[in-house]
Amino acid sequence: MKRSLIAAELVVGSLILLYIYAATSKLxxxxxxxxxxxxxxxxxxxxxxxxxxxxxxxxxISLLLILPQTRRIGLWCSFALMLAFTGxxxxxxxxxxxxxxxxxxxxxxxTWKQHLVFNITYSIIALLGIWLYQRPVxxxxxxxxxxxxxx
Amino acid sequence: MxxxxxxxxxxxxxxxxxxxxxxxxxxxxxxGVYKWFDFNGNLLTMGDPYYYSLDPDNWPDCxxxxxxxxxxxxCLPDEYDDAIPDLSTICAIRYRPLL
Numbered sequence: 361m362k363r364s365l366i367a368a369e370l371v372v373g374s375l376i377l378l379y380i381y382a383a384t385s386k387l388x389x390x391x392x393x394x395x396x397x398x399x400x401x402x403x404x405x406x407x408x409x410x411x412x413x414x415x416x417x418x419x420x421i422s423l424l425l426i427l428p429q430t431r432r433i434g435l436w437c438s439f440a441l442m443l444a445f446t447g448x449x450x451x452x453x454x455x456x457x458x459x460x461x462x463x464x465x466x467x468x469x470x471t472w473k474q475h476l477v478f479n480i481t482y483s484i485i486a487l488l489g490i491w492l493y494q495r496p497v498x499x500x501x502x503x504x505x506x507x508x509x510x511x
Numbered sequence: 512m513x514x515x516x517x518x519x520x521x522x523x524x525x526x527x528x529x530x531x532x533x534x535x536x537x538x539x540x541x542x543g544v545y546k547w548f549d550f551n552g553n554l555l556t557m558g559d560p561y562y563y564s565l566d567p568d569n570w571p572d573c574x575x576x577x578x579x580x581x582x583x584x585x586c587l588p589d590e591y592d593d594a595i596p597d598l599s600t601i602c603a604i605r606y607r608p609l610l
Contacts, residue, residue, distance in 0.1 A: 373517040380525030426518040
């Protein structure tokens with residue numbers, strides 16, 4: 361019981377770390393990030409808007425993950441975002457592999473294939489988090505049914 | 512407070528790590544050529560270089576020297592992308608007519 365709780369906390373912590381790191385890196389080097397986005401064949405036309413939406417979404421999901429009341433929504437959003445990233449990287453890998461990555465910080469050093477594996481791994485981590493938080497919690501003390509049938 | 516420890520640690524590590532690992536692109540400062548760019552946006556988008564396009568004849572067609580909304584600007588092209596202007600290097604502006 362306690363082990364799964366620690367695992368769930370670690371899953372959430374790793375997702376928050378990823379999103380905060382990625383969002384801050386993008387915002388710290390915003391000009392370069394927007395420029396690389398503008399060269400993307402998929403979202404190049406919307407680069408000025410997407411450049412703001414992407415880090416904002418990452419920060420918003422981090423906030424959802426931090427608050428215990430919204431953690432489950434945050435995990436679902438994380439899973440959806442990681443799936444979207446995986447789809448995007450898959451598309452880029454299939455059609456335009458020569459383009460530089462628009463992610464921030466050290467993540468930029470990864471190749472497209474490494475990125476695909478990284479995103480799939482984080483999608484699985486988010487899914488694991490959903491599973492850990494949706495599992496029914498077993499009661500600590502045994503329930504007696506005698507009271508229900510006493511009348 | 513105890514339940515936020517891992518989350519807050521993750522936030523702190525994420526910010527600190529990004530501050531130390533972001534490598535800003537070093538721009539090659541070359542003596543570029545000033546060009547005229549047409550402005551295609553409105554008052555709110557004047558600061559966004561993606562609302563400008565290179566003037567095909569590289570000559571100002573707007574004549575108004577005073578106004579609110581840019582019509583054309585003369586500046587250096589962006590060092591990453593020649594098709595958009597570097598708005599920090601504007602040296603001449605023509606405005607859209609007010610009336």
